[in-house]
Amino acid sequence: MLIRVVDFETTGLEPPAAAVCEIGWCDVTREGFDWFAGKPSSFLCDPRRPMPAEVRAVHHISDAELLGQVTSEEGLARFAGQQPTPDYYCACNAPFEQKFFCPDGSKWLDTYRSAKHAYPENEAGFGNQTMRYWLGLELDPVLADPPHRAGPDAYVTAEVLAHMLNNGFDVEQLHAWSTQPLILKICNLKKYKGMPWSEVPRDYLDWILRQPPTDWDPDILHTARHYRGGGAQPTML
Numbered sequence: 001m002l003i004r005v006v007d008f009e010t011t012g013l014e015p016p017a018a019a020v021c022e023i024g025w026c027d028v029t030r031e032g033f034d035w036f037a038g039k040p041s042s043f044l045c046d047p048r049r050p051m052p053a054e055v056r057a058v059h060h061i062s063d064a065e066l067l068g069q070v071t072s073e074e075g076l077a078r079f080a081g082q083q084p085t086p087d088y089y090c091a092c093n094a095p096f097e098q099k100f101f102c103p104d105g106s107k108w109l110d111t112y113r114s115a116k117h118a119y120p121e122n123e124a125g126f127g128n129q130t131m132r133y134w135l136g137l138e139l140d141p142v143l144a145d146p147p148h149r150a151g152p153d154a155y156v157t158a159e160v161l162a163h164m165l166n167n168g169f170d171v172e173q174l175h176a177w178s179t180q181p182l183i184l185k186i187c188n189l190k191k192y193k194g195m196p197w198s199e200v201p202r203d204y205l206d207w208i209l210r211q212p213p214t215d216w217d218p219d220i221l222h223t224a225r226h227y228r229g230g231g232a233q234p235t236m237l
Contacts, residue, residue, distance in 0.1 A: 022042060059149060132160060
């Protein structure tokens with residue numbers, strides 16, 4: 001089985017206004033009973049639009065570096081043609097990558113959402129770099145750094161994924177978790193920050209549910225529906 005972990009650096013959050021400017025990937029494969037992350041690969045793409053300063057401040061990729069590179073569309077087509085075709089794609093917060101790249105029929109794992117289910121005791125966070133240190137992964141900095149570049153981030157996510165697969169969680173479980181929302185325990189929204197969701201007033205839950213669903217994280221919507229009386233599955237964080 002082959003799992004291809006992908007990470008994109010982009011010019012913003014939402015296509016088509018935003019486009020991919022760097023593509024990184026790292027394959028995770030199984031040898032016997034053990035899973036291993038390979039070496040990451042990456043290349044730059046020309047998004048054919050200027051890089052916003054606030055975005056460049058995250059990944060530090062300049063317009064000058066992107067001149068003469070393949071276009072974002074050509075880069076994604078090149079990436080889609082990488083052989084062999086994976087059984088699964090994977091990303092940390094896969095819905096973001098899927099906005100830019102999601103081949104028909106592809107199956108995805110999401111280490112961010114899976115880690116929420118797998119490690120409910122983790123109060124540090126579930127991003128790839130946080131999980132790297134929370135799990136105690138000592139990674140080669142030549143491959144894992146700097147953060148917020150597509151190759152290193154894909155590699156860190158691949159190592160987190162391999163750790164999960166080698167420590168009691170199989171692919172089928174991670175695939176199921178990658179699409180399942182959770183019932184949250186503690187509200188982190190400003191008005192009732194720190195309050196147990198079970199104690200959040202019903203009129204505030206009603207207000208959340210009246211807003212456009214796209215305004216909310218799926219876990220918040222799922223939790224609000226649960227405590228408003230809509231019912232939900234039992235996994236809790």
